[in-house]
Amino acid sequence: MPELNPTDEFDSLASEPLPGVDSAEADARADGESRAAQSLSDQLELARAQAAEQRNLYLRALADFDNYRKRAQRDINDQSERGRRELLRRILPVLDNLARAEEYRERGTPAEQIVDGVVQTSKQMLAALAAENVRPIEVVGKPFDPSVAEAVATQPAADGVADNTVVAEVAKGYYIGNDMLRPAQVVVATKM
Structure with a gap:
């Protein structure tokens, strides 16, 4: 009896047309x-x-x-x-x-x-x-404004000087453009 090789059998089946196709x-x-x-x-x-x-x-x-x-x-x-x-x-x-x-x-x-x-x-x-564009802040003779000046001293107000008026500058303040570069340091008059 001849020896069957399963691969040969598969190849022969694969080459046969499928029934109905x-x-x-x-x-x-x-x-x-x-x-x-x-x-x-x-x-x-x-x-x-x-x-x-x-x-x-x-x-x-x-x-x-x-x-x-x-x-x-x-x-x-x-x-x-x-x-x-x-x-x-x-x-x-x-x-x-x-x-x-x-x-x-x-x-x-x-x-x-x-x-x-x-x-x-x-x-x-x-x-x-x-x-x-740097300019000084003018404060002398004006009412003290803490947004532009720092009070470093006070002194009694002289006759004709209103209370809370800047009477002297210790250090000048400056703006650069519209921004404060440095606030002024000032002396403020007070009524005692």
Whole structure:
């Protein structure tokens, strides 16, 4: 008796047409399924390629944004540095004039001339500050306002001076633009 190989038997059964199914119909069905599977495979590959392309676009956009952020920060730092240099350039002549006043004092220049030089230097400094939109807060002779001044002392009000009036400045206050840079330190009159 010949030895049966189960694989041969399976192959012979697989090649036989199924009962009630036309072999052309089976081939067409198999061919359609094969095309559908290929179409799905092609769609999957296309979707993967599109996803990879979108990821690359995203990474490029992310890198572009990071470069923009760094460039913007660098521009801000550069602008700040330019502003600082401009302010210092305006203030250095004031320092030069103060050094001259010291030289004049050492030479024995009369005090009145030195004081005049210091007054001119003070005006020069105020002009440099005004160029930076810094201006003094005017408080003397006005009612005390705690939003712009700090009372560091009180004194009895003289005749004709209303209670709670600023009578002297210990340190001048300043605005920069519309914001307070530093409040004034003042002496306030009080009725006792």
